Amino acid sequence: MKTRAAVAFEAKKPLEIVEVDLDGPKAGEVMVEIKATGVCHTDAYTLDGLDSEGIFPSILGHEGAGIVVEVGAGVTSVKPGDHVIPLYTPECRQCKSCLSGKTNLCTAIRATQGHYMGCSTFSNFTVLPEIAVAKVRDDAPFDTSCYIGCGVTTGVGAVTNTAKVQVGEKVVVFGLGGIGLNVIQGARMVGADVIVGVDINPDREAWGRKFGMTHFINGAGKSREDVIAEVLALTDGGADYSFDATGNTEVMRTALECCHRGWGTSIIIGVAEAGKEIATRPFQLVTGRNWRGTAFGGAKGRTDVPRIVDWYMNGKIEIDPMITHRLPLERINEAFDLMHRGESIRSVILF
Ligand code: NAD
Ligand code: AHE
Ligand code: ZN
Numbered sequence: 001m002k003t004r005a006a007v008a009f010e011a012k013k014p015l016e017i018v019e020v021d022l023d024g025p026k027a028g029e030v031m032v033e034i035k036a037t038g039v040c041h042t043d044a045y046t047l048d049g050l051d052s053e054g055i056f057p058s059i060l061g062h063e064g065a066g067i068v069v070e071v072g073a074g075v076t077s078v079k080p081g082d083h084v085i086p087l088y089t090p091e092c093r094q095c096k097s098c099l100s101g102k103t104n105l106c107t108a109i110r111a112t113q114g115h116y117m118g119c120s121t122f123s124n125f126t127v128l129p130e131i132a133v134a135k136v137r138d139d140a141p142f143d144t145s146c147y148i149g150c151g152v153t154t155g156v157g158a159v160t161n162t163a164k165v166q167v168g169e170k171v172v173v174f175g176l177g178g179i180g181l182n183v184i185q186g187a188r189m190v191g192a193d194v195i196v197g198v199d200i201n202p203d204r205e206a207w208g209r210k211f212g213m214t215h216f217i218n219g220a221g222k223s224r225e226d227v228i229a230e231v232l233a234l235t236d237g238g239a240d241y242s243f244d245a246t247g248n249t250e251v252m253r254t255a256l257e258c259c260h261r262g263w264g265t266s267i268i269i270g271v272a273e274a275g276k277e278i279a280t281r282p283f284q285l286v287t288g289r290n291w292r293g294t295a296f297g298g299a300k301g302r303t304d305v306p307r308i309v310d311w312y313m314n315g316k317i318e319i320d321p322m323i324t325h326r327l328p329l330e331r332i333n334e335a336f337d338l339m340h341r342g343e344s345i346r347s348v349i350l351f
Contacts, residue, residue: 004351005123006332009057011049014333015122020059025072025127032084032128035142037121038063038323039335039347040150040178042271045247046116047336052274053114061349062088064121065146068133075130077302083138085149085309087301088117090132104161104300106131121149122332124351134305137313143326143348144319147178148308150296151346152319155182155245156308157297158267159190163241167191170235173213174255175246176204177339178322178346179269181211183243185317188212196234198227201342210321224254231258242266249276256280262288269294322346 003022006015025031040063046054068082078084092098092108109129112118120126136145155178159165171192173183176199187195188211197208200220208216215234219227232238238260244252247270256266257280266289268278278291285291299305311317325347327335335347 001125003123003125004329005059005120006061006329007057008047008060011047011054011056015047017330017332020123022123022125022127025070025075027073028075028130029072029127030068030075030078030084030130030133031070031125032066032086032133033069033125034064034066034121034123035351036065036146037061037349038147038149038151038178039332039339039349041247041339042117042150044336044339045271045273050273051271055115058116059120059123060116061122062086062117062119063146063150064119065142065149069125071130077130078133078135082135083140084133084135085145085305086119086121086126086128087132087134087305088113088119088150089296089299089301090129091300091302092131098300104296104298122329122349124329131302134302136306136309140309140313143350144323145309145312146348147319147323147346148305148312151178152182152312152317153299153305153308154269154294154297155179156186156189156317157299157304158183158243158269158294159186161298162292162294163243163265163267165190165192165241168193169240170194172196172198172231172235172239172242172255172258174198174242174244174251175270176208176213177245180243180245181207181322181345183245183269184208184213185211189317194235196231196239203342207345211318224250224257227254228258235260237261238264240264244268244270246270247272249278252278253280256289256291257284259289264288265290265292267292267294323348326350
């Protein structure tokens, strides 16, 4: 069949809306009609040619919601009409990683997922393996629940699954965009006492406060030492947990070094440009700070995503105010411009 899609033909070039051919689902696969998709910073980073695994042409997009329209042979977990959220981190429940109980990084289809995240939600119809869709309740609106396909789950899950922040702890979040604001609301949900936000865009202070941030640091023009000193003053000597949601490797260092001596843990969420590396003095780790990372908030997609949709529908977490722009597919390039200008939190494309 034919489907309308926004295709990335070349790095750093605007996406082009074209009709593409799509084969029906093979054994173990499902075809999904995408109703809405968010635009995540990782899409921008891949489009800019900064992902070492990126290939062109490709159809990006990994934050979608839609309806199953057809299933291939042997598919048992979903049927036509089911509402689903595509998963760039699948959950096969059979590979070594899934069976370990220690990670959400299922390896069943990693080889193909790497290049474009395996979802291609910037297409009206897309085909995915059955293990890469989460069946969700059908009263959740597509234009908001799509954000659970990446940003919401990544931010909230970094707090609940990866850091496992406890009531009364002190956290600091670097980068108050589509991911960082979800870290903030996750920290509020689990009862953190102090939630410091750091951004270089002063407009992000009001955004952070809306979701539970207790203190704001404008990092623009400040040295690493200055930011660390401010965080230490606000957290009685250092954060129990810090989170990088910028993708900037200098910020990652600051985030580690503002953790409390002896136990503070820094979680890297941001995706850095190909070739970039992190650095710190080993003494930072010798003296008990921990450096960790998280993908998709440590969430096991088919198990955890339906629960997060419930959290949203029951009012435990917020999504609606973060969707700042809704655009038709034809205007998808504006979503990237808004993100680069710091004017959007999340833009959602409606089909
Ligand atoms: P975004 O553009 O919405 O937000 C980024 C925020 O960081 C902005 O508010 C920006 O002003 C701020 N920022 C930039 N430089 C800064 C600096 N030096 N100091 C402080 N703040 C700074 O992007 P997003 O969609 O929230 O994504 C954030 C990062 O998370 C990206 O690197 C993205 O690729 C990554 N990401 C990772 C995962 C994962 O599973 N690990 C999932 C989704 C996104
Ligand atoms: N391919 C890149 C890294 C990209 C990356 O880290 N992706 C995250 C998800 S970002 C979602 O917005 C991820 O899930 N990684 C796990 C994985 O297996 O890719 C690079 O640097 O090479
Ligand atoms: Zn993403």
